[in-house]
Amino acid sequence: MKRDFPFPLPNGWFQVAWSDELARGELKRLKYFGKELVLYRGENGNAHALDAYCPHLGADLGCGGRVVGNNLRCPFHHWEFDGDGACVEIPYANRIPPKASLKSWLVVEKNGMIYAHYHQQGEAPVFDVPDLPEFGDEQWTPFIKRDFIVRSRNQELAENTCDPAHFKYVHGTAGLPTAEADFDGPLLKVKLDYPIETRSGEKHGEVSICSWGYGIGITRFTGIVETTVFVGGTPVDDEYVHNRMSFTLKKLDSDEATKAVGEAFVNEISRQFTEDIPIWENKIYLDRPLLCDGDGPIAVMRRWGQQFYSPSPGSST
Ligand code: FES
Ligand SMILES: [Fe+2]
CATH class of the missing domain: 2.102.10.10 (Rieske [2Fe-2S] iron-sulphur domain)
Structure with a gap:
């Protein structure tokens, strides 16, 4: 179907x-x-x-x-x-x-x-591709790359970051992160704060996500390790999205430690992404979702996202 x-x-x-x-x-x-x-x-x-x-x-x-x-x-x-x-x-x-x-x-x-x-009507860009300062910086590792084809749309994948509750129920994270979102023109900033259990007690991890349109997201993880993931989501057609992830990790004291932590991190994020795929590929899109007070700023993201859709012919907006 x-x-x-x-x-x-x-x-x-x-x-x-x-x-x-x-x-x-x-x-x-x-x-x-x-x-x-x-x-x-x-x-x-x-x-x-x-x-x-x-x-x-x-x-x-x-x-x-x-x-x-x-x-x-x-x-x-x-x-x-x-x-x-x-x-x-x-x-x-x-x-x-x-x-x-x-x-x-x-x-x-x-x-x-x-x-x-x-651009659906062939119009010129209204924003530039952002620079990724970590790229080429010798304190950061070369990219570890992963890519996935998902039978869904960019918006559906993007909304994951504004949906803190699913991290616990789909990905099994220890607690529920909190999420805040704010936008200025084409740039949306989302912040997630989540508890991490460590041997020395509970710590906080922070994820900041900057999105320039639905195609480009830069996700920065801080707290235990500093890792940046450039996420490129590209529509194949109106059914499939090709999602690329470019991971770079701030180098640790030894190459072995950097490699081990980097691999563990990439595997964890890839595992989480893979867990989301059956949800995305089988859900329906609800224009008016029934949100509760524990849900995240999905509505903010949808308001931001409107600017990237050309109005359909005959529509007044
Ligand atoms: S040159 Fe003849 S089809 Fe391209
Ligand atoms: Fe997810």
Whole structure:
């Protein structure tokens, strides 16, 4: 049965790859935002994302296409497109038809990741991809990466952070965290405070989550270990989300300790995420959930999230 959500795909920036997955001269076939795309890196090092289907006779540039210099060459008749999607070479024609072009997606590369901008009406970005200061800082470890495909939508996954009660009942955490949320323009800040049982008594752990649209979340854990997780949730289409997590840990005294703590932490967060998947994949979306006084700031998150949805045609909002 097709999942039914009363909102379109969200607008914003979305991670489409890790930088080290794309060498110079390499291309990757991608399916995101319900479209077939080709991501490639030219010889000059710049990454580009283009629609996959050639305007000439419809070949898929992701299947047999080649990077030639800084251009992408179609496998069928060797038309070449530059990073802006313009056809710049037809080896057997004197004139390039003026309409020969492919849609080029706005791409930004930073934090060791490649992001593409999606807007339902093709409008320009209203915010920038945030910097991740931990990336490249020698006090922090290189990324430990995990990714998951979930049959749901970005909003449903994002609401997890504003739902403190589920941490106890789904993930079995010792106590109930408290959660606060606040937003300013496209940036939502959520703070979770939770009790941790340790050998030296009860301590507090804090999680701060900064979200820029539904595609980008930076989660910082402090208390026992300092760990930052960059979460990139990218719609594959209107049914599936590709969720990537890039973990970095503030290095401890020894490499062994850092490795052991890092692995334990990544396994714990991955376990929690895996526990959420059957809930997300089988629940229905309620526009008006029946919340109680112990619930978290889900309503705040939904108010913030409205700005990333283009109004549906004919609606007055
Ligand atoms: S279909 Fe691409 S060059 Fe002909
Ligand atoms: Fe969860």
